[in-house]
Amino acid sequence: MVKLLRIDDRLLHGQVAFAWTKSLGVDAIVVVNDEVVKDPLIKMSIKMAAPPEVKLAIKSIDDAVKLLEHPKTQDMSIFVVVKNTKDALRLSQKTKTIQHINVGGIRKEEGKQMLTRAVFINDEDIQRFNKLIEMGIEVEIRQVPTESKKCICELLK
Template structure:
């Protein structure tokens, strides 16, 4: 069972692994990222960041979706992490579950505007977040569980490109 999906362009790092572990009590983390699935150095770094006793799977978008549909995962609490809204949308289109989506960290780049203190979005990011919202999925914005949830819609309404 997927307990939450998170967008964080750094994927898995200590802040994500440990702060969300206490909030979600997850048993496994599935990283859905085409690039990281082929990068041994990144996979090793993420393994080091994984809390003790938690299973980690780093897969391509397609392979992550196949794994998430495996009935064995129904008995586990799974935290899914992707790097961008497009990847979240693609995974959600390949699975049946509809977990809430946490938008955590998306770094500032030239084509992005401020969405919240740690989240910068491009027009493409907003298009995919809007599509996810249209799927009936709750979208919240916050870096760590101790922060108050910010709803997607009010932040979305302030975005201008």
């Protein structure tokens, strides 16, 4: 069962690997991105960031769907991390296992506006967030588990 999907353009790093994993009490972390799965250097750095007590998988979106829907993972507690809103929406459209999304970090780029100090979005991100909300998925923003949740629907108004 997927406990949480997190959007974080840095993917797996200390804050995600330790604070969120411990807070959620998960058995496994699944990092999902079609480009990262093909990059040995990034995969190696993700593996080094993962806590030793949890299982780690780095998957493409299609392979992540197969993994998340496999009968053997139904009794596991899983934390999914994606790089961007595009990956979050694609994964959520392909599997019904995603019920809750946390937006942790989307870096500033040209054409993006600040939503919070760590989240910068453009019109495409807003459209994707709205689609996720329409699908009945809870979408919230917070950096660390000890912060209070901010519903993205309130911030997008």
